[in-house]
Amino acid sequence: SGTLTVSELADKLNKDSSEIIKNLLFLGVMATKNQDLDDDAIELICSEYDVEVEKEIILEDTDFDKYIEEDDPKDLKERPAVVTIMGHVDHGKTTLLDAIRQSKVTAGEAGGITQHIGAYQIEVNDKKITFLDTPGHEAFTSMRSRGAEVTDLAILVVAADDGVMPQTVEALNHAKAAEVPIIVAVNKMDKDTANPDRVMQELTEYEIIPEDWGGDTIFVPISALTNQGIDELLEMILLVAEMQELKANPNTHAFGTVIEAELDRGRGAVATLLVQNGTLHVGDSIVVGNTFGRVRAMLNDVGKRVKEAGPSTPVEITGLNEVPQAGDQFLVFADEKKARQIGEARHQQAILETRSEHTKVSLDDLFEHI
Numbered sequence: 001s002g003t004l005t006v007s008e009l010a011d012k013l014n015k016d017s018s019e020i021i022k023n024l025l026f027l028g029v030m031a032t033k034n035q036d037l038d039d040d041a042i043e044l045i046c047s048e049y050d051v052e053v054e055k056e057i058i059l060e061d062t063d064f065d066k067y068i069e070e071d072d073p074k075d076l077k078e079r080p081a082v083v084t085i086m087g088h089v090d091h092g093k094t095t096l097l098d099a100i101r102q103s104k105v106t107a108g109e110a111g112g113i114t115q116h117i118g119a120y121q122i123e124v125n126d127k128k129i130t131f132l133d134t135p136g137h138e139a140f141t142s143m144r145s146r147g148a149e150v151t152d153l154a155i156l157v158v159a160a161d162d163g164v165m166p167q168t169v170e171a172l173n174h175a176k177a178a179e180v181p182i183i184v185a186v187n188k189m190d191k192d193t194a195n196p197d198r199v200m201q202e203l204t205e206y207e208i209i210p211e212d213w214g215g216d217t218i219f220v221p222i223s224a225l226t227n228q229g230i231d232e233l234l235e236m237i238l239l240v241a242e243m244q245e246l247k248a249n250p251n252t253h254a255f256g257t258v259i260e261a262e263l264d265r266g267r268g269a270v271a272t273l274l275v276q277n278g279t280l281h282v283g284d285s286i287v288v289g290n291t292f293g294r295v296r297a298m299l300n301d302v303g304k305r306v307k308e309a310g311p312s313t314p315v316e317i318t319g320l321n322e323v324p325q326a327g328d329q330f331l332v333f334a335d336e337k338k339a340r341q342i343g344e345a346r347h348q349q350a351i352l353e354t355r356s357e358h359t360k361v362s363l364d365d366l367f368e369h370i
């Protein structure tokens with residue numbers, strides 16, 4: 001797995017290729033000008049010249065983009081939508097997430113839902129939908145994967161008895177900025193004081209206009225408490241998802257995003273991952289943010305052990321050397337050695353970045369006091 005050719009290394013070191021080749025020979029490595037060098041050989045040569053570019057060379061390759069191959073369009077298959085529920089505090093987000101989850105639990109799983117992994121998947125009309133159980137703003141601010149959104153669709157919950165509130169506006173601005181389609185769930189319709197027309201009226205100010213009024217936003221009146229309108233809301237989610245033609249390649253190395261992570265006393269680092277492309281397997285060598293390891297065990301959203309997880313599937317994994325952070329990206333590598341190299345390099349890089357940030361801060365502080 002070469003990262004540099006002899007002549008590229010020579011350029012970096014400002015030496016002649018022939019000199020590098022001679023040195024390599026001296027170190028017992030036969031190489032030609034255009035030959036790829038492995039990291040060990042690069043390190044050896046660099047230390048010969050007392051050059052600290054060693055790190056720089058390795059760090060160049062910490063970007064996941066370098067290891068992700070473009071998918072052939074013919075390998076792409078339909079994948080479930082990833083949905084985030086947003087809205088003002090107390091408008092019913094948690095109640096709605098619970099109601100959806102309860103309504104679609106199969107009998108066999110009913111007892112299994114004891115744990116909480118930050119995301120879950122349900123099935124409606126033979127199609128899956130993944131719900132992120134994270135505060136909506138986090139799903140948009142920290143959870144971007146390779147510049148793209150983790151969320152495909154936002155449900156904006158607005159309580160019909162309260163109307164549009166500051167966090168409603170904040171939420172819709174996030175979704176708009178991310179160009180993620182919005183479905184409005186007008187909640188608490190069971191209340192005598194419910195006034196859905198007012199909600200619609202107020203949202204027009206933000207260019208969210210119901211279809212009935214000539215706009216293109218779907219509004220669904222619901223009650224998360226009585227389950228009124230939940231099935232219709234789910235059908236609308238499927239409809240919008242279908243129009244998006246969401247696709248992924250299930251037959252490639254998995255990549256995706258960390259939904260949440262923590263240190264468990266017994267199990268060590270535990271991370272909930274959302275697979276966004278490819279399929280994740282038990283035993284895979286993986287880099288997660290600045291951590292790495294092999295996937296030791298994998299649990300699905302109802303706490304069942306699984307061996308693999310395809311696109312749009314949330315799973316909880318163990319086997320990482322340290323605890324990654326929510327919003328970190330992960331990528332599976334073909335072999336353990338590569339994963340370790342990249343993981344360690346990313347860790348080093350993070351330390352260097354923190355250090356230079358500190359230096360910058362202290363310099364700024366200094367100037368402030370002059």
Ligand code: GDP
Nearest residue numbers: 088089090091092093094095187188223224225
């Ligand atoms: P969140 O802050 O958006 O997560 O809101 P919660 O789900 O915690 O709900 C806030 C309060 O509103 C709780 O007391 C819920 O029981 C109540 N609530 C949520 N949905 C409904 C609903 O459809 N009807 C009524 N009457 N109360 C609701």
Ligand code: MG
Nearest residue numbers: 090093094095
């Ligand atoms: Mg809540």
